[in-house]
Amino acid sequence: MFVRRALPFFSVANFNASTRLMRHAKIQRLSEDERNTYLSSLFAAPYNWKLDPNHPSKDAIRRVFYFRDFDSAFSFMDAIAKKAKEMKHHPEWLNVYNKVDITLTTHDAGGLSKKDVDLACFISDCAHRFGAKES
Template sequence: MNPLTAEESAAALAKLPGWTLRGDGKAIARQFAFPDFRAAFGFMAQVALLAEKQDHHPEWSNVYNKVDITLTTHDAGGLTQRDIRLAAAINKIA
């Protein structure tokens, strides 16, 4: 799988509300906020199931009601369609 070009990344991000391109252009990131820890953790469980289904796992962290997610394809050395697909699926459950 090849990394997306700058143009492809920009076009994909235009369709992914809330996601931003990391400064080096090799990943996308988004922070999600929830009413409380229980809701944040429930969201993480849903994302974990999506990630397993797609065999593509996020870099993420959770502090109380916030979940930070970064997506990149390490094997390709940057942002790929795998990241875009997972971000779109995450947006559907957020």
């Protein structure tokens, strides 16, 4: 006979409480020192991201990528979607045929966070892997 035993560290109440805490955990916006360090690297080659002054947050980075065809662009987006899901951090993006326009910001932080920097680096590496053309 199978006897189900409760794990001492897991209960629905504990799970719900920890989930609430995670939802309310404040993601920190980049400090001035972090901005200087991380953004200067992201704005330089080979990353070539730029600040997006038109974004409603007034604190976002953006880059447009071009690929050989739609299939390449879509494969690129699929790889990013998997990583974004893993990171629990999602880009704002637009795809038209071989063009993928990506904007990153952290809404919960009210601007750029380390998550944006990490995802931008991953996206840039993916772009290279999937054959993005220089724009």
